[in-house]
Amino acid sequence: MEQYLKNTFFIDHESTPVRAFVASIDWSNCAAPVEKAVRLYYAVRDGFRYNPHRISMQPEDFRASVQVQRPEGHCIDKANILVAAARALGIPARLGFANVTNHIGTEKLEKVLGTTVLVFHGFAELFLENQWVKATPAFNAELCQKLDVAPLEFNGREDSVFQQFSKNGNRFMEYLHYYGSFEDLPFDMMIGEWKKYYPKLFSKPVEQLIISTDL
Numbered sequence: 001m002e003q004y005l006k007n008t009f010f011i012d013h014e015s016t017p018v019r020a021f022v023a024s025i026d027w028s029n030c031a032a033p034v035e036k037a038v039r040l041y042y043a044v045r046d047g048f049r050y051n052p053h054r055i056s057m058q059p060e061d062f063r064a065s066v067q068v069q070r071p072e073g074h075c076i077d078k079a080n081i082l083v084a085a086a087r088a089l090g091i092p093a094r095l096g097f098a099n100v101t102n103h104i105g106t107e108k109l110e111k112v113l114g115t116t117v118l119v120f121h122g123f124a125e126l127f128l129e130n131q132w133v134k135a136t137p138a139f140n141a142e143l144c145q146k147l148d149v150a151p152l153e154f155n156g157r158e159d160s161v162f163q164q165f166s167k168n169g170n171r172f173m174e175y176l177h178y179y180g181s182f183e184d185l186p187f188d189m190m191i192g193e194w195k196k197y198y199p200k201l202f203s204k205p206v207e208q209l210i211i212s213t214d215l
Contacts, residue, residue, distance in 0.1 A: 003183045004092035004127065010185035011095075013084040015065035021081070022088045033091050034128045034156035037135075040089070041154040044082045045137035048073050052118075059187050075138035076122035080185060082137050083124045092127035096134060097179040097190070099197075100162065117176065119197045120190045123161065125181055132181075134159040 007014040025043045030036045049072035060066060064084035067077040079095055086093035100121045123136040133156065141151040154160040162173035179189070195202050 001092050001127065004094050005087050005090070006183065007087075008184040009059075010062050010064065010080060010187070011084045011087060011183075012063055012065045013088040015063075017065040017068050018081075018084050018088055021068045022085050033089070036089055037086060037091055037126050037128055038154055038156045040085055041082065041135050041137055041156075041160075044078055044085065045151070045154075046140045046142075048078055048081065048140070050074070050078070050139050050143050057191070062185055062187060074122075075136075076120065076185070076190075078137045079122035079124045082126075082135060086124070086126055094125050094132075095182045095185060096123050096125050097121065097182070097186075098123070098175050099177040099179075101174045101176060113198050113201070115197060117197060119193050120179070126156075128156050133157060134161055136161050138162075 012018065021043075022040075025039060027036065027039065030039050048070070051072040052074040055074060056062070062076070062080065064080050067073050068081050068084070070077075073081070076097075083093040083095055097120050100118050101116050121138075123134055123138075125132050125134050135154050136152055137154075139147075139149075139152060139162075144151040152160055152162065161175070179186075179193075
């Protein structure tokens, strides 16, 4: 379990920015690790706006210490912040990745990517009460309201993954493939999968992919 508490290149929870973020959260009435994990989940879910349209290709931009200083981020950013902050609290945590299909609110992405598959969607896994539980803090509550889906809740005892359907019953999200769990961000694997699924994005040298400024 020690590997899931380590300070790593990407999950650099011993950094000043991550520690400052953890210290900024109101921890009153949070004694047990599961209570702290739930409080932390909501701080990440709603404290950072979800924006999948600006993705860096530089390793340094995927460090939790960099991500936590921004007001927004995509699913990998927010999962990494959650994992780093959990480790800072002494809660074993790791990253998980999957390919998903999102049926709502991704028209701009689909035009650029050429597919409905969102590759290397990131989520967090926390070790609480002797079991691993998945936590997906990507979609903030304000955005969920805009997309007419219920915000994804987390109680620290059950897996929290993306909603399958919107409030009116339309299909929202499907998980297609799991890559597994990782003690640090597998950056080279992630870039390799993006190149495989999104070849036109890599048709010319780019330092940063900017699809749009808004969802």
